[in-house]
Amino acid sequence: MEVLFSGIAKGGLLLLDPMTLFLILAGTVFGIIVGSLPGLTSTMGVALLVPVTFGMSPAMGLALLGAIYCSSTYAGAISAILLNIPGTPANCCTLLDGYPMTQKGESGRAIALSTAGSAVGGFLSIFALLFLAPPLAEFALKFGAQEYFLLAIFGVSVIASLSERNMIKGLISGCFGLFLSIVGMHPLTGNVRFTFGIAELYNGLPLVVALIGLYSIPEVISILSGRQEAVKQSRSVGRGVFGQMMEIFHHKILLLRATVIGIIVGIIPGAGSSIASFVAYDDAKRSSKNSGMFGKGSPEGVIASETANNAVVGGSLVPALTLGVPGNAVSAVLLGGLMIHGLKPGPVLFIENNAIVYSFILSLFVSNLVFVPVGLFIARYCVRLIETPASILGPLVVGLAVMGSYAINMSMVEVWIMMAIGLLGYLMKEFDVPREPLVLGLVLGSMAEGELARAMSLVHGSVLSLIQGMLTSPISLIIIGLTLLSLWQGIKKQLLARG
Amino acid sequence: MNGQKRILGTLLALVAFVASFAAVAPSMASAADYPTKPVVAIVPFSPGGGNDILLRLVAKYITPALGEALIVENKPGAGGQVGWTALSKARADGYTIGATSLPSMILIKSLREDVPFSLDDFQYICNFQVDPIIWVVNADSQFGTARDIVDFAKANPKKLNVAGDGPQSNVQLQHLVAAKLLEISSNFVSYSGSGPALTALLGKQVDMAATTLSSAIPHIEGGRLRPLVLFYSAKMEAIADTPTAKEAFGIEIPSIGMALRGVAAPKDVKAEQIATLEKAFKAVAESPEFLEQAESLGLAIQFMGSQESTALVTETAALVEQYKSLFEEK
Amino acid sequence: MAANSYKKELGFSVVVTGICALLTIRAFSYPGDSSQFPRFLTVTMTLLSIVLLARALRSRPDQAEAGEAEQKRSSFWTSHKMPLLIFLLTALYVVAIQVIGYFTSTVLFLVGSMAFFGRHRPWVMFGISALFLAVIYALFVRFLGLRLPEGLLF
Incomplete structure (x- = not known):
């Protein structure tokens, strides 16, 4: 406790430096650009700016990196809502309802809601980080191979609710996503499968590259073919935006549930923000009174x-x-940044570098406040994008897709992979196969395979002891329960729908 | 129609304009002094890993010695294969170099088929850091010493669960060689990196972990993990009390899995440029600020020049060849 | 219309079933301990696609309507022209990047496709392309220090 309060006091003082506040602002602007461009992810944004922080004091450098992390996670929603192309894998669920809202002429409202929701979720999670970190960290360690595997299965069960319109196609799409994710080296034996000699596929299909292809290319085709339903003009973001943002507080329970899901998934090492948003979306859909609206422009979907x-x-x-x-790839990069600034992560960090760590945590609060006005300001101009003539927007989106898929690993091979997946995405759209289960499968596949193989290896190949282990671990039981509940609710809904 | 013709004309003019520039550009670049622009270092691993942190730390201090910045470019994929392939094919103008990691590079080459690079495609500039493999257990583990582990594994063949980076990694190779020479059999469980492997150990999913020293240091200093044995001939400062393999077991175990991190350039880079780079890296390795920070992060800096590094590659390749069959046995 | 979508669905499910079956065969060609999960997935996908195929077959419309579909087939080119063109243009662009270089081919691609898909004044197209490249250059190259693909020219 004493460490905490002295840290908050000392860290707060460090943070009050005007230069630090300016860096947070600059980081936010940069993060929003990075986040909203498909292909530039939060991980890249932070990694690319680590060298820029060399010349700064650790507190300033970390505040800058933190601001990028917060704002880029938020900004992917802007392109998801306006263009139907997720800026980062974590915004894949946002477009399910965000884009239909745009089509209804509510793009301003959707952006206001996503901004407010992001700020609330971010803010509350930093509270948890500040006050509950040690016990939560112990919880993270309780996750072993079998828990991860069950978590992946739980994630897969979300596919059912993502594909209500056509269950079989949704399931095929999900399975294919899982399959594409496990292409490459087997996590334990190292045998290489289905790569056809392409080394870029050794660790599975690269997620961001796949995402760009899956969404950008089909979108370009549909806007250039003029096949897209007319998008209604939206009243500009700005007027009445505050009132629209306040709308999220009509959904207090939803906010709280989504925040808790986000925090828990965030804590578990290896699970990322995309899993969190899929699970929260599914949870919101199942618990909502207007679940029929989901996928057709439900504000609750965007918020969750x-x-x-x-x-x-x-x-x-x-x-x-x-x-x-x-906990995920971005925080791994942030950790690297910490170490280069001479801070040693781990239990001693909070004692040895008390002031710097707390100034970093406090700066995250500021970042979560700052991206609201900055985001809305930038979004106000982005909304005009949907008024751009298709013959100009289309080529630009292709240009960005090519650059984005190249920039991830500076590899032209991945540009070709992006195009192949683009073809797949076009065909899926054409034949009415939902694409979101595929993304979910891509996120979960290698986790499911690797962790099952590890769990089996840990019990020396005995299925019986694996099942016994699952039934005696409280966390495993909870995840199994949630999975069954989710499946049961899905089946019940299908049955009810058929009468 | 007319409009389209006009566009075509404009485009052609543009191409011609750009082309004339391109023709002039190379002749300007071939000036004698090197470097005149930032040097890019390909790191074939994701940001945040051991190689990445080392090179970023070097980049922080190298600018005065090199005269230009060193830019770290992550090109992860296939355990380093993608990045090293890219390095082997990069332009040999001295502005692209790359991080090397032995014995991982050699393992990839010798265990996989159709690897597009060869070990002779590189000129090894220097070696920078040694990162030996250790065995660690939880602080409250039932195993007090490395001997306890061996006794347990002998009494319960295949029952000892060992977490480690893998598969086909330097860590696994070290563990397999040690197990072979100690005549024990254990169950090596591969995790996607030393980080996840240590997390599994911290969460008590496994009995022990084999890991590079640098990844375990924060946990050892934090008091959560306890090192049992060091697979290296010399003591390491960060864990001065930990016995070497020779002390713990009384037999010599080659430090085959020890990660040796350095930098290399494509093979056709001019010798003067290699010398310039070697000198700049050497200057960093001797700079007190760099050493101080490296030490606090638990990185053991040992500088080896170009010739020594090249010899080391040959030497390590021979050792790997000798022991690689262990991966098949299991 | 019903007949048309029937044909489309049927064709789709036949192709999907075929691909799944091929993947399954491939999955069983890898060593057992390394391919349990792919085997499980490919078999599941094959079973699901067979269900899809069965459903498509069951929804066969009346003969009378089937004749209508024959007429519609001729419009294949008109309905698929756009996607094919876009893929072709993009592929040319990517090849051009590797051969000519990033900046030149991007200008060629952007201006070319803008002119192709719509009617704009040249200065608008060049202006937008230049702006695009300026942003890419400022953000990716200057600020982030990324290297653009290396071609023969720029």
Whole structure:
């Protein structure tokens, strides 16, 4: 406790430096650009700016990196809502309802809701990081191979609710996503499968590359073919935006649930913000009174997805700072940044570098406030994008897709992979196969395979002891229960729908 | 129609304009002094890993010695294969170099089929850091010493669960060689990196972990993990009390899995440029600020020049060849 | 219309079933301990696609309507022209990047496709392309220090 309060006091003082506040602002602007461009992810944004922070004091450098992390996680929603192309994998669920809202002429409202939801989710998760980090970190360690495997299965059960319109096609799409994700090396034996000699596929289909192809290319085709339903003009973002943002507080329970899901998923090392937003979306859909609206422009869908993925930010930093175990790829990069600034992550961090760590955590609060006005300001101009003539917007989106898929690993091979997946995405759209289950499968596949193989290896190949282990671990039981509940509710809905 | 013709004309003019520039550009670049622009270092791993942190730390201090910045470019994929392939095919103008990691590079080459790079495609500039493999257990583990582990594994063949980076990694190789020489059999469970492997150990999913020293240091200093044995001939400062393999077991175990991190350039880079780079890296390795920070992060800096590094590659390749069959046995 | 969509669905499910079956065969060609999960997935996908095929067959419309579909087939080119063109243009662009270089081919691609898909004044198209490249250059190259693909020219 004493460490906490002295840290808050000293960290707060460090944060009051005007230069630090300016860097947070600059980081936010940069993060929003990075986040909203498909292909530039939060991980890249932070990694690319680590060298820029060399010349700064650790407190300033970390505040800058933190601001990028917060704002880029939020900004992917802008392109998801306006263009039907998710800016980062975590915004895949946002477009399910965000884009239909745009089509209804409510793009301003959708952006206001996603901004407010992101800010609330982010803010609450930083609270958890500040006050609950040590116990939450212990919880993170309770996750072993079998829990991860069950978590992946739970994630897969969400496919059912993502594909209500056509269950069989949804399931095929999900399975294909899982399949594409496990292409490459077997996580335990190292045997290489289905790569056809392409080394870029050794660790599975690269997620961001796939996402760009899956959404950008079909979208370009549909806007250039003029096949898209007319998008109604939206009243500009800005007028009455405050009132629209306040709308999220009509959904207090939803906000809270999405935040908790985001924090928990964030804490678990290896699970990322995309899983959080899928799970929160599914949860919101099942618990909502208007679940029929989901997928047709439900504000609740946008709120759930965006709140959860920003709540991951605080969660993922819990094990990173307290144990030195990063919760996801972005926090791994942030940890690297910490170390280069001479800070040692782990239990001693909070004592040895008390002031810097707390100034970093406090700066995240500021970042979560700052991206609201900055985001709305930028979005106000982005809304005009949908008024751009198709013959100009289309080629630009292709240009960005090519650049984005190249920039991830500076590889032209991945540009070709992006195009192949683009063809797949076009065909899926053409034949009415939902694409979101495929993305979910891509996120979960290698986790499901690897963790099952590990869990089996840990019990020396005995299926019986694996099942016994699952039935005696409280966390495993809870996840199994949630999975069954989710499946049961899905089946019940299908039965009811058929009468 | 007319409009389209006009566009075509404009485009052609543009191409011609750009082409004339391109023709002039190379002749300007071939000036004698090197470097005149930032040097890019390909790191074939994701940001945040051991190689990445080392090179970023070097990049922080190298600018005065090199005269230009060193830019770290992550090109992860296939355990390093993608990045090293890219390095082997990069332009040999001295502005692209890459991080090397032995014995991982050699393992990839010798265990996989159709690897597009060869070990002779590189000129090894220097080696920078040694990162030996250790065995660690939880602080409250039932195993007090490395001997306890061996006794347990002998009494319960295949029952000892060992977490480690893998598969086909330097960590697994070290563990397999140690197990072979100690005549024990254990169950090596591969995790996607030393980080996840240590997390599994911290969560008590496994009995022990084999890991690079640098990844375990924060946990050892934090008091959560306890090192049992160091697979290296010399003591390491960060864990001065931990016995070496020779001390713990009384037999010599080659430090085959020890990660040796350095930098290399494509093979056709000019010798003067290699020398310039070697000198700049050497200057960093001797700079007190760099050393101080490296030490606090638990990185053991040991500088080896170009010739020594090249010899080391040959030497390590021979060792790997000798022991690689262990991966098949299981 | 019903007949048309019937044909489309049927064709789709036949192709999907075929692909799944091929993947299954491939999955069983890898060593057992490394391919349990792919085997499980490919078999599941094959079973699901067979269900899809069965459903498509069951929804066969009346003969009378089937004749209508024959007429519609001729419009294949008109309905698929756009996607094919876009893929072709993009592929040319990507090849051009590797051969000519990033900046030149991007200008060629952007201006070319803008002119192709719509009617704009040249200065608008060049202006937008230049702006695009300026943003890419400022953000990716200057600020983030990324290297653009290396071609023969720029």
